[in-house]
Amino acid sequence: xxxxxxxxxxxxxxxxxxxxxxxxxxxxxxxxxxxxxxxxxxxxxxxxxxxxxxxxxxxxxxxxxxxxxxxxxxxxxxxxxxxxxxxxxxxxxxxxxxxxxxxxxxxxxxxxxxxxxxxxxxxxxxxxxxxxxxxxxxxxxxxxxxxxxxxxxxxxxxxxxxxxxxxxxxxxxxxxxxxxxxxxxxxxxxxxxxxxxxxxxxxxxxxxxxxxxxxxxxxxxxxxxxxxxxxxxxxxxxxxxxxxxxxxxxxxxxxxxxxxxxxxxxxxxxxxxxxxxxxxxxxxxxxxxxxxxxxxxxxxxxxxxxxxxxxxxxxxxxxxxxx
Numbered sequence: 001x002x003x004x005x006x007x008x009x010x011x012x013x014x015x016x017x018x019x020x021x022x023x024x025x026x027x028x029x030x031x032x033x034x035x036x037x038x039x040x041x042x043x044x045x046x047x048x049x050x051x052x053x054x055x056x057x058x059x060x061x062x063x064x065x066x067x068x069x070x071x072x073x074x075x076x077x078x079x080x081x082x083x084x085x086x087x088x089x090x091x092x093x094x095x096x097x098x099x100x101x102x103x104x105x106x107x108x109x110x111x112x113x114x115x116x117x118x119x120x121x122x123x124x125x126x127x128x129x130x131x132x133x134x135x136x137x138x139x140x141x142x143x144x145x146x147x148x149x150x151x152x153x154x155x156x157x158x159x160x161x162x163x164x165x166x167x168x169x170x171x172x173x174x175x176x177x178x179x180x181x182x183x184x185x186x187x188x189x190x191x192x193x194x195x196x197x198x199x200x201x202x203x204x205x206x207x208x209x210x211x212x213x214x215x216x217x218x219x220x221x222x223x224x225x226x227x228x229x230x231x232x233x234x235x236x237x238x239x240x241x242x243x244x245x246x247x248x249x250x251x252x253x254x255x256x257x258x259x260x261x262x263x264x265x266x267x268x269x270x271x272x273x274x275x276x277x278x279x280x281x282x283x284x285x286x287x288x289x290x291x292x293x294x295x296x297x298x299x300x301x302x303x304x305x306x307x308x309x310x311x312x313x314x315x316x317x318x319x320x321x322x323x
Contacts, residue, residue, distance in 0.1 A: 025262075027087055027262075027263050027266050028059050028061045028087065028088065028266075029061070030061060030088065031061055031062040031063065031064055031088070032055065032059075032061065032062075032063045032064070032087070032088050032089075032090060033063075033064045033065075033066050033088065033089050033090070034048045034051070034052050034063060034064065034065045034066065034090050034091075034092045035066050035068055035076045035079055035080050035089060035090065035091050035092070036048045036065060036066065036067045036068070036069075036076060036092050036093075037068065037069065037073035037075070037076035037077065037091070037093050037094075037096065037097055038067070038069050038073070038159070038160065038185050038186070039067055039069040039159075039184065039185035039187055039188070040067050040187075041187045041207070042159075042160075042185055042186055042187055042204070042206070042207055043125065043204040043205075043206035043207060043251075043288060043290070044092060044093065044094055044251060045065070045067060046206055046284055046288065047092065047122060047123060047251055047284050047290070048065050048092040049065050050274075050279070050280050050283050050284040051092070051122070051271060051274045051275060051280065052064075052065050053274075053279065053283075054270075054273070054274025054275075054277050054279060054280055055270045055271065055274050058270055058273060058274065059270065065092075069184050069185050070184045071184075072096060072097075072101055072104070072105070072160075072161060073093065073094075073096050073097035073101060073160075073161075074101075074108070074109055074110070076091060076093070076097070077091065077093070077097045077109075077110045077112075077115075078109050078110050080116070080254065080255075080256055081110045081111075081115035081116065081256060081257070082256075083256050084256070085117075085255065085256040085257065085258040085259040085260075086259065086260075086263065087255055087259055087260070087263035087264070087266070087267055089255070089256065090119065090253055090254070090255055090267065091116070091253065091254045091255075092122070092251070092253055093251070093252060093253075093254065094160065094161075094162060094249055094250060094251055094252070095161065095162060095249055095250050095307055095311065096160045096161035096162055096249075097112065098112045098116075098252065098254070098304055098307075098308075099112070099304060099307040099308040099310075099311045100161035100162070100165060100311045100315075101161060102308065102312075103308075103311055103312045103315040103316075103320075103322065104161060104164075104315060104320065104322060104323065105322055105323050106322045106323065112304070112308070113304075114257060115256070115257050116254040116255065116256065116257055117254065117255040117256065117257055117258070117259045117264050117297065118252070118254055118264075118297045118298075118300035118301045118304065119252075119253040119254060119255055119264055119267045119268050119271060119297055119300065120252065120253055120267075120268045120271050120272055120275075120294050120295050120296070120297065120300055121250060121251070121252045121293050121294055121295040121299070121300050121303060122250075122251040122252055122253060122271065122275055122293065122294065123250065123251045123275070123285065123290045123291060123292055123293050124248060124249070124250045124251075124290065124291045124293045125204060125205060125206075125224075125248060125249055125250070125251075125288065125289060125290040125291065126205060126222055126223050126224030126228060126247075126248050126249075126289065127162065127163065127166050127202045127203055127204055127205065127208075127222070127223040127224075127247065127248070127249065128202065128203060128204075128205050128208040128209055128212070128219055128221075128222055128223070128228075128231070128234070129166075129170075129200065129201075129202045129219070129220045129221045129222070129223065129237055130190075130193065130200065130201060130202075130203065130208045130211065130212060130217040130218065130219055130220065131143070131193070131199065131200045131217065131218050131220060132193060132194065132196055132217065132218070133215070133216070133217065133218050134196070135199065135200070135218065137220070138218070138220075139220060139240055139241065140220045140221045140235075140237055140240035140241040140242060141240060141241035143200065143220060144174045144176055144241055144242065147174070147176035147177070147178060148174075148175065148176055151176065151177040152177050152178070152179060154178055154179070154199040154200065155178055155179040155180070155181050155198045155199045155200070156170075156178045156179070156180060156181070156198065156199065156200045156201055156202070157180075157181045157182075157183055157189035157192060157193060157198040157200075157201040158180065158181075158182060158183065158186070158189060158201060158202075158203075159182075159183040159184060159185040159186035159187065159188055159189045159203075160185070160186055160204075160249075161311075162204070162247070162248075162249035163186055163189070163201060163202055163203050163204070164180065164182070165247060165311070165314055165315070165318070166202035166223050166247040167180065167200075167201070167202055168180075168314075168315075168318040168320060169245065169247050169314060169318060170202065170237070170242060170245065171318070172317060172318045172319075173242050173244065173245050174241075174242045178199075178200075181197075181198050186201070186203045186204060186207045186208075187207055189201050189203065190203065190207060190208065190211060190217075193217065194211070194216055194217070200220075202223055202247070204249060204288075205222075205228060205230065205231075205288055205289045205290075206287075206288035206290070209228075209230060209231060209288075209289070212231070212234075219231060219234045220234075220237075220240065221234065221235055221236055221237035221239070221240040221241075222234055222235070222236045222237065223236075223237055223245070223246065223247040223248065224236060224246065224248055225238070225246045227239075228289045229289065230287075230288075230289040231289075250293065250307070251290075252300055252304070253267070253271050255267060264297055265297075268296065268297060271294075272294045275292055275294050276292060276294065280292075
């Protein structure tokens with residue numbers, strides 16, 4: 001009787017797993033949607049579209065990029081968390097939704113760990129501190145001096161948690177007080193910076209550097225530990241007056257929780273291959289100064305945990321109260 005029950009249980013398990021295995025073997029056989037938490041033109045949007053081209057070419061299936069900007073990534077994250085766990089809906093996101101938000105908001109409409117299946121990290125990058133060409137400060141040191149002279153007079157915009165935290169960390173380390181102005185995306189913040197509505201922002205290089213090269217914005221410093229090869233004449237913020245300053249961001253891909261491991265594995269293979277292709281290197285990584293950084297699903301889970309802990313320490317040190 002015991003043997004019969006064991007065989008029956010094993011048969012039932014195999015029967016229930018069979019559809020998932022068959023699904024994984026034929027994956028993908030229809031369009032995949034990459035959901036992006038930020039607006040078109042942002043670095044996350046750019047990497048998503050670059051990788052969509054690579055995955056689409058490899059699978060010969062359409063890959064749609066769906067921008068669901070706003071609410072610090074809540075909308076896009078919820079959308080993917082509630083999607084069918086079949087691999088056809090993938091979140092292409094950053095540390096904003098999966099490391100920072102849980103420390104910046106008292107309640108999240110999604111769980112950055114329990115609601116998602118990690119697929120792979122996709123890249124790491126630095127940010128650029130920019131002001132309008134008409135702004136009186138031409139260096140980080142001059143900006144800090146102005147801000148110290150008139151606390152609260154000057155503002156900084158942010159359209160992502162990475163951008164916001166970069167500004168908050170600058171205040172903390174430089175001993176200055178700025179007015180924070182939130183936006184739905186960094187591109188919207190840049191628009192107001194160009195129009196003089198805000199004083200400064202620290203944004204991803206993919207968004208800010210083109211404006212600098214076009215002469216529409218002035219670069220004061222890079223948030224990374226080293227100068228960017230795309231802008232070798234721009235000093236790091238640490239070099240330019242705030243010693244020890246460093247703040248970066250990262251990209252990663254997630255599927256809904258309970259996505260079959262075989263499907264996650266296939267998505268990992270497709271995205272890693274696309275990220276490490278020559279087309280991605282010349283089309284996104286090199287032009288934006290982003291480092292190619294890919295992982296296994298397990299490595300991404302560990303990396304996310306470590307990053308969340310780091311961002312938690314920064315939020316606490318900056319004295320930011322959760323909203």
